[in-house]
Amino acid sequence: MIRKYILCSIQPLCILLFFTLNLEAKSSTFEIYEKGGDVTSILYDREGSSLDSITAFLLAKDIYNVVGKRPLLTTLPSEVKGNCIVIGEINSKLITSLLHKQVADDQFLTQKESYLYKIIESPFSKQNKCLVIAGTDPRGTAFGVFDLSKKIGVSPWYWWADVPVQKNEELVIEQDDFYSKEPSVAYRGIFLNDEDWGLQPWAAKTFEPEIGDIGPKTYAKIFELLLRLKANMIWPAMHPSTKAFFHYPGNPKIAELYDIVLGSSHAEPMLRNNVDEWKKDSLGAFNYVANKETVINYWDKRVEEAKNIDGIYTMGMRGVHDSGMEGVKSIEQAAQVLDDVIATQRGLLEKHLDKKITDVPQVFTVYKEVLALYDHGLNLPEDITIMWTDDNYGYIRRLSDEEERKRLGGGVYYHASYWGRPHDYLWLNTTSPALIREEMLKAYQTNSRKIWILNVGDIKPAEYTIDLFMDMAFDTEKYLITQSLDHHSQAFYTSIFGNELGKEISSIQKEYYHLAFERKPEFMGWNQTEPTKQVNLTDYTPFYWGDEIDKRLADYKELEEGIENLQQQLPKSLTDTYFELVYYPVKSAALMNKKSLYRDKALKYSEQNRLIAEDFKTLSASSYDSIQSLTNIYNTSVSNGKWNNMMHPAPRNLPVFQKPEINLEKGHSTNGNAGISVENNSVTKTGFALPTFYPHSDQSHFLDLYLTKEGKVSWAIEKIPDWALLTSTKGELDSSSRTLQQRVYVKIDGGKWRAAKQPSKGKFKVKMGKEAFSISLNIKEYQFETNKSNLFVEENGVVSIYAENFTGKADYQEFSWEQIPNLGYSDQLMQASPLTEMPLDTLQLKEKAPYLSYSIFTESVNENTELIIHALPTHPITNKHSVRIGVQWDDDPIRMVDFRTQGRSETWKLNVLSNLAKVKIPLSIEEVGKHELKIFMVDEGVALDFFYLNMKNVPLPYALLDETRY
Numbered sequence: 001m002i003r004k005y006i007l008c009s010i011q012p013l014c015i016l017l018f019f020t021l022n023l024e025a026k027s028s029t030f031e032i033y034e035k036g037g038d039v040t041s042i043l044y045d046r047e048g049s050s051l052d053s054i055t056a057f058l059l060a061k062d063i064y065n066v067v068g069k070r071p072l073l074t075t076l077p078s079e080v081k082g083n084c085i086v087i088g089e090i091n092s093k094l095i096t097s098l099l100h101k102q103v104a105d106d107q108f109l110t111q112k113e114s115y116l117y118k119i120i121e122s123p124f125s126k127q128n129k130c131l132v133i134a135g136t137d138p139r140g141t142a143f144g145v146f147d148l149s150k151k152i153g154v155s156p157w158y159w160w161a162d163v164p165v166q167k168n169e170e171l172v173i174e175q176d177d178f179y180s181k182e183p184s185v186a187y188r189g190i191f192l193n194d195e196d197w198g199l200q201p202w203a204a205k206t207f208e209p210e211i212g213d214i215g216p217k218t219y220a221k222i223f224e225l226l227l228r229l230k231a232n233m234i235w236p237a238m239h240p241s242t243k244a245f246f247h248y249p250g251n252p253k254i255a256e257l258y259d260i261v262l263g264s265s266h267a268e269p270m271l272r273n274n275v276d277e278w279k280k281d282s283l284g285a286f287n288y289v290a291n292k293e294t295v296i297n298y299w300d301k302r303v304e305e306a307k308n309i310d311g312i313y314t315m316g317m318r319g320v321h322d323s324g325m326e327g328v329k330s331i332e333q334a335a336q337v338l339d340d341v342i343a344t345q346r347g348l349l350e351k352h353l354d355k356k357i358t359d360v361p362q363v364f365t366v367y368k369e370v371l372a373l374y375d376h377g378l379n380l381p382e383d384i385t386i387m388w389t390d391d392n393y394g395y396i397r398r399l400s401d402e403e404e405r406k407r408l409g410g411g412v413y414y415h416a417s418y419w420g421r422p423h424d425y426l427w428l429n430t431t432s433p434a435l436i437r438e439e440m441l442k443a444y445q446t447n448s449r450k451i452w453i454l455n456v457g458d459i460k461p462a463e464y465t466i467d468l469f470m471d472m473a474f475d476t477e478k479y480l481i482t483q484s485l486d487h488h489s490q491a492f493y494t495s496i497f498g499n500e501l502g503k504e505i506s507s508i509q510k511e512y513y514h515l516a517f518e519r520k521p522e523f524m525g526w527n528q529t530e531p532t533k534q535v536n537l538t539d540y541t542p543f544y545w546g547d548e549i550d551k552r553l554a555d556y557k558e559l560e561e562g563i564e565n566l567q568q569q570l571p572k573s574l575t576d577t578y579f580e581l582v583y584y585p586v587k588s589a590a591l592m593n594k595k596s597l598y599r600d601k602a603l604k605y606s607e608q609n610r611l612i613a614e615d616f617k618t619l620s621a622s623s624y625d626s627i628q629s630l631t632n633i634y635n636t637s638v639s640n641g642k643w644n645n646m647m648h649p650a651p652r653n654l655p656v657f658q659k660p661e662i663n664l665e666k667g668h669s670t671n672g673n674a675g676i677s678v679e680n681n682s683v684t685k686t687g688f689a690l691p692t693f694y695p696h697s698d699q700s701h702f703l704d705l706y707l708t709k710e711g712k713v714s715w716a717i718e719k720i721p722d723w724a725l726l727t728s729t730k731g732e733l734d735s736s737s738r739t740l741q742q743r744v745y746v747k748i749d750g751g752k753w754r755a756a757k758q759p760s761k762g763k764f765k766v767k768m769g770k771e772a773f774s775i776s777l778n779i780k781e782y783q784f785e786t787n788k789s790n791l792f793v794e795e796n797g798v799v800s801i802y803a804e805n806f807t808g809k810a811d812y813q814e815f816s817w818e819q820i821p822n823l824g825y826s827d828q829l830m831q832a833s834p835l836t837e838m839p840l841d842t843l844q845l846k847e848k849a850p851y852l853s854y855s856i857f858t859e860s861v862n863e864n865t866e867l868i869i870h871a872l873p874t875h876p877i878t879n880k881h882s883v884r885i886g887v888q889w890d891d892d893p894i895r896m897v898d899f900r901t902q903g904r905s906e907t908w909k910l911n912v913l914s915n916l917a918k919v920k921i922p923l924s925i926e927e928v929g930k931h932e933l934k935i936f937m938v939d940e941g942v943a944l945d946f947f948y949l950n951m952k953n954v955p956l957p958y959a960l961l962d963e964t965r966y
Contacts, residue, residue, distance in 0.1 A: 030119050030131045031083055032063060032152070032171040038082045039069035043130075045088035045095070046075035049138040051227075051259045055145040056087050058224065062154040065165040077124050083131075085148075086123075089141055090116070090134040098123060098132055111136050111182035113232065115144030117175050131175065138259050139232055144180065146228045155496060156228035159221060161463050161580050162639045163496050164573045181475065184444065186409065187261060187312060187361070187451040188473035189226065189233025190459075190466065194419040194426050194651075196241040198458030202646040213243050216250030222459070223258035229470040233261040233312070235453060236273075240321075244273035246302070252309055263312040263453075266365035266389065266413060267322045270299040270313055270345060271306050274320045286320050288341055289327035296344055303352045312361040312451070313349060315384055316370065317341045324369050335376040342380070358383040363451060365389060365413055371397065375879065385450045387411035388443070391875065392418045393912035394435050399446040401878035402838075409450030412443045416465045417457030419652070422528040422909035426651035428585045429462040430516035432915075433485050434823035435872075436469060438831075442877065442941065444476045445835050460646055461585050464509070467492060482821055486510075496581070497574060501566060505582055508562045510822065512586050515555055518825060518959065521592035523913050525656030535655050537600050539958035544680050547702065548959045549597045556590035563587065576639045584634055584647070588627055592656075595623035599660045606664040608675060609708040612740040617662045624659045673709035674733060674768045678702070678775065680796075687763075687774030691796045695750030695781050696966055699795075703775060705768060706741035707733045713769045717744070721762040723752040724777060746777070753779060780859060782966065791930075791966045794858045797952030800961040801854050801933075803944035804828040808853035815840065815850045815937060817944075824872060824945040825916065825960040831943040832885075835877060845886045845894055845936040852944070854933040857966070858951060863924040866950045867933070870918045871899050872943035873911035885944075886936030889923055894936060897921065914958075916945070925951065 033039040040063070044056040056073055064070040074080060088095045090109065098120060108114060115135040123130045133148065135141030150156060152173070153166025192199060195214070203214045211217070214237050226232065234255070236245035245251045245262075255262050264271050272278070274286060283298065284291045295317075303313075316338055318325055328334040342364070349360050365387040366374045374380070386404060390396045392415050400410045416431045418424060440452070452473045456462045468488055472479050479485075489509060494502030525535035540548040563586050570578055602616035631649040635641075650657030678688040679701045690701045705715050716730040727745045762777040782793055790807040792799050804819060804826065811817075815837065820829040830852060840849050869887065876882050883899040899917040901908035911917045925931070935944065948956060 028119060028174055028176045030129065030173050030175055032085075032173065033067045033069055034172065035170050039063065039067060039071050040131075041072040041074060041080040041082065041084040043074055043077060043080055043084050043086045043094070045092045048088050048092055048094075048141075049259060050257045051138040051142050052087055052089075054257065055142045055227075059085070059087070059145050059149060062149040062152065062165070063171070066153050066168055067171050068167075080124065083128050084123075086130050086132045086134075087141060087145060088134060089138065090136055095132065095134045098130070099134065105179065108179050109136060111140075112186070113137060113140045113143060113230075114180045114182050115140045115147070116180070117144065117148075117178040119175055131173075139227070140180070142227045142259070143230050146230075147180075149228070156225060156467070157463055157496075160225055160459065162576045162642070164577065183230065183474045184476035185449050185452045185473040187233045187263075187411075188231045188470055189235065189261070189263070189453055190231070191235035191265060191413070191453050191455045192222075192237035192457075192459070193235075193265070193455050194239060194417060194457050195237045196239050197426060197648040197651040198460065198646050199237065200239070200241045202458075202643065204645075206642075206644045206646070211248065213248070215248045216254040219251055219254050220258070223254065223260045225459075226260060226470075227258065229467060230474045231470045232259075233263055233451070233453070235263050235265050238265060238268060238273045238275055240275050242276070244276040246271075246273070246305065247276065252306070256309060259310065261310050261312055261361075262306070263363070264314050266314065266367040266370075266387070267318045268314055269317055269341075270348070271302050271309075271311055272299065278320055285326060287327035288317055288325075288337055296348070299345060300348050300351075303348045307352045307354075312363055313345070315342050315345055315362050315364045318367075318370065331372060331376050335373050335378050338373055339379045342384075346381070361385070363387045363411060365411075366398075367413065382407055385409055385411050387413055387451055387453075388448060389413045390415055390439065391908070391912065392420060394431055394439060395872075395874050395912070396439050396443060397875045398879060399443055399448060399877055401880050404878075405447040410443070410446070410448030411451030411453070412440065412448050413453045413455070414440070414469070415455045416462050416469070417455055421530045421904060422913055423523055423656075424529060424652060424654060425520050425522045426457055427649070427657075428516075428521055428589055429465050430513060430520050430585075430589065431465055432513050432517045432823060433465070433468055433489070434513075434821070435517070435915075436465070437472065437479055437485055438820055438823060438872075438943070439874075440469075440472055441476070441479060442835050446877065449476075458646065460643070461580065463581055464489075464492060482819070485822055496577060497570075501569060504562070504566060508559055508566075508582070508586065511555070511559060512589065514822075514827060515552070515559075515593075516589060517823075517915050519914065521589045522654075522656060524592055524596040525654075527655060528909065529652075529654060532654060535596075535658075535660075537603060538596055540597060540600065541955075541957065542601055542604055543677070544955060545957040545959075545961060546679065546700075548957050549600060552593060552959065553597055556593050559586050560590050579634070579638050580643075584630060587630060588649075591623045591627045591630070595620050595627070595660060596656075598623060599662055602662050602664060605706075606666060608677060608706070609666050610675070610741060611707045611709070611735060613664050615738070615740065617664060620660050620662060672769060672771055673707060673711045674713040674715075674771070675706055675708050676766060676768065676773050677704045677706070684774075684776055687776065689776040689778065690746060692778045692780050693748045694793075694795055695748065695753055695779065696793075697795065697964075698747070699962070700745040700747035702743050702745050703766070704741055704743050705731075705733065705766070707735055710735040712736070715742075715766065715768045718765045718767060720764045721777070723749045723756060724762065724764065725749055748777070748779060754781075782857065782859070784857070784966075788966050790855065792854060792856045793964050793966050794856075794860060794949070794951055795964040797860070797950065797954045798956070798961065798964065799856055799858070799947075799949035799951070800964045801856075801947045801949075802826040802828065802963055803830040803852065803935075803946060805854075805963065805965065806830070806852040807855040809851075810853075811850045812848055815940075817850055817852050817937065820943060824943070825870070826946045829872060829943040829945055832937040832940045835940050837940055839881055839884070839939045840937055842884075842886065842896060842938055845938070849886065849936045849938070851934045851936045853935075854947070856931045856933060856949065858925055858928060858931060858949070860951050861925050861928060862951050863926065864953065865923040865925045866953070867921040867923050868918055868948045868950065868956075869897065869921070869935075870916055870945045870947065872945060873899065873901070873908075873915065873917035874941055874943060876900060876939065877941040881939045881941065883917075883942055884938040885942055886938055887921060888934040888936070889921075890931050895921060896938070899942065923949075
């Protein structure tokens with residue numbers, strides 16, 4: 001017998017049962033279908049909500065897809081034979097007739113969107129047993145039904161990501177009495193936005209051509225997905241490519257049937273879609289000052305039209321499409337106008353809705369310039385939820401202070417997709433799950449628990465991010481655990497692809513997000529938009545620090561090999577799902593990086609006359625072509641063309657997506673037909689010098705041997721010290737076989753070098769054809785008279801430290817530096833905690849502030865040294881905070897530094913494009929030897945990543961340096 005087991009927590013339950021029969025629960029086993037028998041019936045409440053009926057039919061379909069047998073659906077107990085699943089609200093006649101005494105835990109009955117499971121023996125004369133799924137409200141019932149569907153093998157993403165249903169010949173579940181928790185966040189939903197390049201053309205041309213737009217058929221699928229994810233709210237699509245939600249009568253009707261809460265974006269008051277519905281030719285300017293009556297009538301009509309809809313009303317006013325308010329000349333006037341606007345809007349709600357105004361859900365979103373208006377002293381009623389926003393790049397601009405936390409609850413509008421300055425990211429979904437966790441836990445801990453909205457763009461390919469966000473919103477407490485993200489990722493992918501493949505995919509995805517955190521694929525043009533500028537060379541260099549470009553290409557190559565290998569192991573049933581969730585985003589990100597980085601290599605190598613520059617030019621163009629081909633597969637082949645027009649390889653046709661134009665111009669002229677280049681481009685009077693080697697370190701450095709002209713050149717390396725290790729010592733460059741260059745890595749055997757008591761210098765000779773080049777080797781050995789534990793040393797003029805590897809740590813009362821895993825360049829941040837306290841007194845840092853200390857040993861002195869501290873580019877937690885730390889070098893006075901940025905400053909733009917904030921502190925290093933760096937906490941929420949001490953003003957990499965830890 002094949003069984004599917006449902007594992008649920010057991011909670012105390014005291015429920016008396018139906019009529020005079022002995023209805024005590026004697027078994028926790030429930031047979032949905034046993035081979036040769038009848039499949040369970042589904043009984044739902046005829047007097048219940050429309051959602052009861054919808055979920056009953058969807059559950060029947062789910063069971064059919066699992067076992068191949070379709071359950072009887074009925075509202076009449078007399079028609080049911082055998083086992084039955086009973087669906088309804090806990091206070092309905094149907095359910096109370098089964099559970100006719102109160103639940104022992106009265107608190108459960110007051111919970112919203114909650115459900116219980118209960119197996120009852122012989123509930124009616126002709127039935128064996130029933131599984132009761134009862135919700136405290138219609139959505140609670142639906143969540144219980146869809147939770148059952150998920151546990152019998154139907155993924156919430158069965159339709160949107162083509163996840164195959166897990167087939168079984170029999171279906172028997174183990175289910176003890178279970179009560180669900182109430183959702184952590186009251187309203188949890190998505191914003192369909194910037195849909196011009198995916199969702200709208202797909203709906204209009206492929207899925208709903210009869211409407212030619214995003215209509216009720218599309219919204220029904222979206223609403224079903226939301227309920228399966230235990231979400232409950234929608235901000236509908238609102239770009240000019242899409243007609244307003246209310247334009248199609250079927251849209252609000254389908255929202256009502258699915259019991260989805262309807263809202264509107266931060267820029268659209270009173271459930272209006274200004275872009276489509278405000279007709280300037282007939283209505284005039286959207287100006288409350290000059291055109292007040294028309295604006296009020298416009299809102300009045302919508303409130304009357306929507307009075308029976310479960311809605312959350314956006315209050316206040318901005319411009320027609322995400323722009324500032326019209327008709328105001330100062331912040332003072334704007335604040336006064338907003339006060340009047342909100343009072344008028346609340347009057348309209350009282351006029352049309354049969355509720356107290358304090359019972360009508362309302363939200364005021366402090367987005368962009370509205371934050372300044374709010375801070376100016378806006379008179380915002382206590383029952384209006386303040387919705388905070390991120391800066392469009394995942395960093396929440398501000399959260400509730402101590403007073404604001406006393407309100408009924410705050411909210412957060414968060415982006416996983418964005419159109420605008422400094423650059424869009426509308427194509428691939430690469431927002432770090434760890435960043436989502438870190439920022440949304442901040443929100444939760446500061447009482448923003450009323451509304452969480454995620455801007456998802458076109459839904460695809462944001463599947464995993466949506467899943468995570470909604471899981472966090474439903475049960476936030478689970479994500480306080482450090483390893484929660486690893487658990488969630490593995491659970492998501494193993495539930496789809498099986499245990500072994502799922503774990504490997506989870507590991508690949510973790511690295512995919514980490515690489516994109518360093519630089520999103522859409523940002524690889526190193527340019528900006530609005531105004532749009534042409535692409536530039538990246539900040540990655542092929543000449544320094546072990547070749548940053550090759551390292552990043554190697555990381556993506558490893559991911560590509562991983563997904564190619566896993567693809568070969570997949571059953572055919574999972575190939576479409578794998579392509580959508582894993583293969584397309586990972587492969588496309590790799591190709592975008594290759595397109596940009598091969599372009600860099602072509603242009604930079606051409607300055608050295610390397611023949612191979614032409615090959616890299618070809619590889620860059622080929623990467624572009626591969627993106628087009630891959631996207632074509634997504635649109636035309638995956639799931640038999642189901643997603644045609646959903647994926648666009650170049651949203652808004654920005655320059656970063658274009659085919660690269662690479663004009664190679666040769667640099668200096670050369671006498672021979674070959675050349676040599678060493679890491680860090682260090683040239684001496686007698687030849688070249690590799691970076692300094694350190695016997696305690698395992699690092700290697702490289703030299704490149706390359707052709708500058710067509711032909712053939714033999715090369716050999718001679719007079720190599722016996723303590724020097726080279727990956728190759730001879731070879732041949734030949735243009736006819738396209739062997740145009742060879743890289744040789746050099747490292748030293750520290751044990752041999754010490755044993756032979758060798759000098760601190762050495763060299764070897766490279767012979768290329770008729771030419772010979774001398775390569776100098778420099779070795780530096782540290783001699784310590786101190787503890788080496790977590791000691792950081794200078795190497796080649798730089799000290800590199802990751803914040804997590806502190807030498808010492810001191811806490812103070814409840815204040816402490818805490819680790820955040822899987823985030824930052826170093827993949828492990830240190831955050832100032834707790835997040836609910838006021839900043840520390842800067843005058844008492846030495847006595848009353850937690851600190852992190854780092855022991856450093858320098859080999860040189862320099863009065864113009866620079867200490868560079870890198871952190872997550874977060875914003876102040878509240879308006880009482882900044883983003884400050886105290887920094888002390890040795891016994892110098894503590895210096896206050898602040899990572900805070902203003903508005904859309906150039907610093908902020910660079911920060912969000914690189915996911916990095918940095919401050920530079922000048923130091924004078926006057927003594928060789930041991931030093932101490934201390935970082936004191938000032939503002940909670942600061943998240944430290946890594947530090948560099950630049951002793952010799954050397955050019956630093958874009959990517960993260962290895963630690964120089966002894």
